[in-house]
Amino acid sequence: MSIPEFFAGQVLYPDDLQALVLPPSVTNRQDTAITGITSTTYAAGSTPCGVAFTAPPSGRVWIFWAGQLDHDTASRETLLAFRVGTGEDLGLGTQVFGASDNVCLSKTATARDRMGVGHLLEGLTAGSVYNAVTMHRVVGGGNGRVARRQITVQASW
DSSP states (O other): OOOOOOOTTOOOOHHHHHHTTOOOOOEEOOOOEEEEEEEEOOOOOSSSSSEEEEEOOTTTEEEEEEEEESSSHHHHHHHHEEEEESSSSSSSEEEEEEEEESSSEEEESSOOOOEEEEEEEOOOOOOEEEEEEEEEEEEEEOOOEEEEEEEEEEEEE
């Protein structure tokens, strides 16, 4: 899919403008808590929080994710990140962006906090279908907890 060219003074009709409309945002929220997280590598959990989406003409999307995080040990950390793969099957497909400590939410301490952040992902193939899911892990052992996970993908120019 490519963006059509328009010229100064050209009369535009509704069908012409349709090509400029971005795909709608997609979102998913899972309120159920995942408790007893002990894995030090990223995992999606038994009920993935994710969405399938079509890449816009620009190949750029904003990914916003949020969650309520805590840990049973004040000095330990729970992380929440995201992964993007090809295809519509959540958590599957060839990985195009992996969950990373460099792009994550991080909570150290036992008090529960809900937080969120966004990341501009570039380089997707226009018109191709992808999936994005939240992923979690702990640092330093112990038991982490993640609840109220949410992920939204919004097309960008």
